[in-house]
Amino acid sequence: MLNWITANQQIIYIVILMIFVGIEVIGRVPSVLHTPLMSGANAIHGVVIIGAIIVMGKAEGDNYLALILGFLAVILGTLNVVGGFVVTDRMLEMFKKKKNR
Amino acid sequence: MELNVLTLCYLVGSVTFILGLKMLSNPASARRGNLIAAAGMTIAIFGTIFLYKDDVGNRLHNYGWIFGGIAIGAIIGTLAAKKVKMTAMPEMVSMFNGMGGACAALISVVEFNHIARNVIPGVHQTYIPEGGEGIVLIILLGLIIGSVSFAGSMIAWGKLNGKVKDFSFKGQHIFNIVLLLVIVGLAAYIIGWLPENSIIIFYCIFTLSLLYGILFVFPIGGADMPVVISLLNSFTGVAAACGGFLYNNKVMMTGGILVGAAGTLLTILMCKAMNRSLANVLIGSFGGAKAGPAGAKQQGAYKEISLSDASVLMAYAHKVMVVPGYGLAVAQAQHACHDLEKILEGKGVEVKYAIHPVAGRMPGHMNVLLAEADVSYEKLLEMEQANEEFPSTDVVLILGANDVVNPAAKNDPSSPIYGMPILDVELAKNVIVNKRSMKPGYAGIENDLFFQKKTSMLFGDAKKVLQDLIAEIKNL
Numbered sequence: 001m002l003n004w005i006t007a008n009q010q011i012i013y014i015v016i017l018m019i020f021v022g023i024e025v026i027g028r029v030p031s032v033l034h035t036p037l038m039s040g041a042n043a044i045h046g047v048v049i050i051g052a053i054i055v056m057g058k059a060e061g062d063n064y065l066a067l068i069l070g071f072l073a074v075i076l077g078t079l080n081v082v083g084g085f086v087v088t089d090r091m092l093e094m095f096k097k098k099k100n101r
Numbered sequence: 102m103e104l105n106v107l108t109l110c111y112l113v114g115s116v117t118f119i120l121g122l123k124m125l126s127n128p129a130s131a132r133r134g135n136l137i138a139a140a141g142m143t144i145a146i147f148g149t150i151f152l153y154k155d156d157v158g159n160r161l162h163n164y165g166w167i168f169g170g171i172a173i174g175a176i177i178g179t180l181a182a183k184k185v186k187m188t189a190m191p192e193m194v195s196m197f198n199g200m201g202g203a204c205a206a207l208i209s210v211v212e213f214n215h216i217a218r219n220v221i222p223g224v225h226q227t228y229i230p231e232g233g234e235g236i237v238l239i240i241l242l243g244l245i246i247g248s249v250s251f252a253g254s255m256i257a258w259g260k261l262n263g264k265v266k267d268f269s270f271k272g273q274h275i276f277n278i279v280l281l282l283v284i285v286g287l288a289a290y291i292i293g294w295l296p297e298n299s300i301i302i303f304y305c306i307f308t309l310s311l312l313y314g315i316l317f318v319f320p321i322g323g324a325d326m327p328v329v330i331s332l333l334n335s336f337t338g339v340a341a342a343c344g345g346f347l348y349n350n351k352v353m354m355t356g357g358i359l360v361g362a363a364g365t366l367l368t369i370l371m372c373k374a375m376n377r378s379l380a381n382v383l384i385g386s387f388g389g390a391k392a393g394p395a396g397a398k399q400q401g402a403y404k405e406i407s408l409s410d411a412s413v414l415m416a417y418a419h420k421v422m423v424v425p426g427y428g429l430a431v432a433q434a435q436h437a438c439h440d441l442e443k444i445l446e447g448k449g450v451e452v453k454y455a456i457h458p459v460a461g462r463m464p465g466h467m468n469v470l471l472a473e474a475d476v477s478y479e480k481l482l483e484m485e486q487a488n489e490e491f492p493s494t495d496v497v498l499i500l501g502a503n504d505v506v507n508p509a510a511k512n513d514p515s516s517p518i519y520g521m522p523i524l525d526v527e528l529a530k531n532v533i534v535n536k537r538s539m540k541p542g543y544a545g546i547e548n549d550l551f552f553q554k555k556t557s558m559l560f561g562d563a564k565k566v567l568q569d570l571i572a573e574i575k576n577l
Contacts, residue, residue, distance in 0.1 A: 018362065025119060030128070033128060035465040036125060040122065046142065051205070052170075057163055071166050077174065077201065083182045087197070
């Protein structure tokens with residue numbers, strides 16, 4: 001156990017600190033912004049696409065399963081990232097309009 | 102050297118995610134926050150493509166496939182996100198969330214096959230490297246969470262656009278718990294014993310996780326979908342973080358955990374806005390309560406009001422309060438609504454809007470819709486302000502809202518929405534309710550308000566009714 005903690009201490013630090021940051025950062029959000037915030041967070045977890053890129057980039061040329069699934073994963077991940085950010089921007093565009101007037 | 106630049110890219114990415122989320126929780130900076138996070142994401146993605154090297158120093162290959170996939174995803178994603186109607190935004194978010202979950206699950210499938218391929222012919226004990234149980238555990242976690250999130254999001258998507266109906270069977274909660282235990286058991290079996298047929302069990306876990314995702318969301322009422330989507334959103338965050346552990350990739354870890362934590366908190370905040378607990382939303386699903394109050398109690402009679410009466414009532418009022426709901430969004434009546442506001446103000450009537458925090462299908466839904474129709478920001482009252490103004494209001498015009506004005510939330514402890522703060526429209530002198538029919542609202546419960554003395558019903562599609570009202574008022 002102690003060995004495991006020592007070996008992975010960097011990761012453990014990241015996990016714990018990020019949990020607190022995640023909670024602190026959105027602690028005081030007004031309810032009007034719940035939806036855009038959810039949508040924005042949705043786009044951010046699209047980082048999973050980096051994993052898909054690595055899978056795809058490491059796949060050997062004859063490993064069709066990895067190639068096909070990796071390709072699919074890249075498409076889906078991109079959908080998540082691009083679609084997520086564009087939808088969020090569209091939602092927030094509406095908010096901005098009324099701020100300017 | 103190149104690896105250091107990539108580390109820098111990831112660092113920038115992580116910081117922009119945190120900054121982005123922070124700015125997203127403040128109306129003034131929200132849009133910039135989104136763009137900053139998007140920029141950080143772009144840096145991290147292209148950094149990975151061009152600079153990533155594995156432990157042995159090999160670069161990535163298959164660039165054609167990678168760029169092809171990104172191009173296809175980017176084009177479809179942009180088109181879908183640009184074309185989607187304002188009313189369908191919640192579904193869209195759910196859909197994109199599902200894509201992320203599926204992506205995480207597929208990564209796990211490929212990586213597990215990668216491990217299993219080197220194994221099956223040889224002695225299976227040796228194929229797992231030192232400390233490899235951890236890797237298998239992470240792969241399985243990513244698989245399970247990713248597939249639950251994917252399947253659940255698809256059901257939530259179907260529910261929101263009306264393609265999937267509520268469905269539950271007796272003992273479903275117990276069945277779900279058993280199913281989850283089986284999944285965990287199989288996963289533990291793979292990790293602990295690494296049987297030779299691991300790959301078959303792996304696909305069993307995959308299938309069962311998809312099934313669990315479906316059954317998990319199925320019995321939850323449509324009105325609670327925002328909460329469910331937010332929860333699944335944080336699931337996908339955790340699944341992405343699993344990918345981060347797998348590749349020891351810091352930006353995936355930070356981004357994933359950040360969303361996992363923030364998403365969980367956001368889910369709880371959304372529940373609080375409805376004054377309910379998360380457990381209540383997930384287990385005390387609306388489906389079961391439907392038969393009870395609706396069937397048991399014979400409701401009184403409601404009265405209808407003609408268009409001309411309604412227009413006279415409003416045109417000679419001092420103050421009219423509009424309560425928009427999902428019906429307004431479905432009918433795309435926000436512009437007609439703004440027109441009505443203008444013509445009434447021309448007649449010297451004070452018009453305001455009372456916005457319930459969870460009106461529509463998502464918090465903030467109504468604000469966005471009305472802002473699209475150029476309704477001025479100052480006219481939108483939050484629930485507390487609106488409740489203060491109802492006693493001095495002559496006419497309340499309810500446009501396709503139901504549960505957020507249901508007095509059962511205050512009076513009837515047996516009601517599934519009991520305890521949710523509502524708009525006290527009863528305090529006003531007259532209430533006109535526009536609905537398409539007498540059917541109960543999304544929560545599936547009757548509304549006593551419609552049978553009260555001061556309430557009159559004006560049936561029809563919100564947009565059509567508003568246009569007719571405008572025509573009538575013009576002729577007065």
